Amino acid sequence: MNIQEEWANLSQQVTIRSDMELAAVKNTIRKESSDLLQSLKKSLQYNRLWGRGIGIAALVAAFFAPGQMKYWLFAIFLVYELAQWIRVKDKQAIMQYETDFSGITREVIIQQLELANRILKVQEIWGYIFIPLAGPAGLILQYQYHGKTFAEIIAMPYMIYILPALLLLGIPAIYLGKKMNAYAFGKYISKLQQNLKQFEE
């Protein structure tokens, strides 16, 4: 078989076939990318909105909360705002980053891989801070809602064990979160790594 000749032949046939198959989508430009990196960016955006929502809800609740609960809710608002502020520049840079796909292939793959890893890292750091705190903070707030002071809560029987235990429950939750991210985006990262490796082979 003359590969060059067959390639010209194949090219012609592929054009005829694709003209038929893609007739419906050929003449339009879609509004946004459907690639996985876009999904990662969206997930980061939701993460940011989610954090902002919790922080603001805590602030609003602080104005109406009785006793010490007011300070706890205000502290939650501050922690969430501080976390948003610390990562804000990094997140903004990620959200605004756009790949130029007309660049050199190897560099495009490296950029995509770095960006995907960076987005996942931001989500991971977020998880390390907030997932373990959610349990103990939720329990304390629940008791405070029923009129108990912080000192009374801490003095409750076994509370000295319950709070660290709730904190430790964050570990499987972090693990689960990492597993979910790996399930959702692992294939994408592994494809990029695999393709990058092909340059070295």
Add this chain to the structure above:
Amino acid sequence: MTNEHEFLKLVDDNRGIVYKVINLYANDLEDKKDLYQEIIFQAWKSFPNFRSEAKFSTWLYKVSLNVSLTFLTKTKKRSRATEGIDAEMNVEQFELSERAEILYRAIRTLNELDRGIIMLHLDGYDNTEISEIAGLTKVNTGVKLHRIKQQLATLLNQL
């Protein structure tokens, strides 16, 4: 700046390039459509960076390959229900001739980077151009091409 209509006209004049790429990287009809649209979307976004002294066909080739090499096909994510629809659509599709189908299948067995390299080579790009597009050294491109050709020859003898 070129407007959307002119851009689509340029793409249409060079659509054979995009077709070849998507046919060698996408797994089914829905993937082909998705990949085609993604390539056009990314090309339109990168179009302001296109310099008129360069050939549009080479530029579009680069975008098509880069998008395909970083694009994750969604075949496995789709439900079985849509597989039935795909199968139905495949019945009506244009069939490749036997020899074209053999070459197509042989190239698809190569790894993704090698598919791109052999495509560029068969479309007349020399080793220097291929190495500049892919980001390989010229020597590495030569070595890879030699190996790919050997691999293809073996595959074509087996098929």
